Amino acid sequence: MSGKSTVACALSRELHYRGHHTYVLDGDNLRHGLNRDLSFKAEDRTENIRRVGEVAKLFADAGTICIASLISPYRRDRDACRALLPDSRFIEVFMDLPLELCEARDPKGLYKLARTGKIKGFTGVDDPYESPVNNKPAWFFDEQTHLVATIPIVIKMEGGECPSPKAMAQQVLSYLEKNGYLQA
Template sequence: MASLSNSTNIFWQECPVGKLDRQKLLNQKGCVVWITGLSGSGKSTLACSLSRELHSRGKLAYVLDGDNLRHGLNKDLGFKPEDRTENIRRTGEVAKLFADAGLICVASLISPYRKDRDTCRAMLPDKNFIEVFMNMPLDLCEARDPKGLYRLARAGKIKGFTGIDDPYEPPLNCEIEIQQTNGVCPAPTAMAGQVVSYLQEKGFLEYQ
């Protein structure tokens, strides 16, 4: 089947093997776990721990790391607001393809602007976009400073750094929030466990 796009002579090609078939093969449901938060808030740590936990259960996950994508797909983009928006848009489009392929796609990006995240959410059926907010205080992230970037930003050597001289807009209705308990951060496996429990409860870890 093919249908003509209104404006541009571009057809849509439908393939006989679809998302449901791939989900059955994998015994899981494709979705996007979108991890957002400040630099140093633990996004990559959660992504890795989650990826390990899902793999140990025989589930196929793939991590789209914002920094890694900037070495490839998004290497033409900088950090101006419009570049950040395009960076998120492309990542969302790719995450959507991975979910369509049947994978649990774990996107890990600061993604500071609410409207950009909501654009990605709107690309997918709502329940297939699982927004995870790493709700860690700025002073903790800055104290960790695993990449030394806050120091550079405070010294004025990086401009437009999220949390310092560029805003971070926290989610209003995220599916999962990771935060400290009595001033203590959860361990990586505990954070991953929180997400896995959600996925299990919502039926993403089985085909039907």
């Protein structure tokens, strides 16, 4: 997998250390509770993202920074969540890592199940992922694992290696601080 949950938790910890209230909405956890009635069909993925967006808005309304860590493959669903959160309170993090790396990091064996046909509609295997468009503020990790923002900021790898989750979280924090997202 790409490491979404690991980076989300590291970011949450770093924000907490700086005095911010945070909550991580993790896709796996949500699929076992709030969204357990949903499959991975396109319409259910849309409903999954809609529900997460609504919950994230409730947290934001209460003054809590909500970090949603999940696969949201369809641009229209991400745009719908963005529309729920006024004043640019939606920051998209896109981890654009090679599929081979995601498969190598897959402790649950989901890619293997998808490749053998036991899971249908799996993002990156038999279902597409629609990358963010460049006219919206968005962070993503490119194939060389540079953290890139569409407003063009490039944070380079350290020593030619993939940054640790903590380092990635620090990169996102720097952006949030620089752009005034963490002001009271």
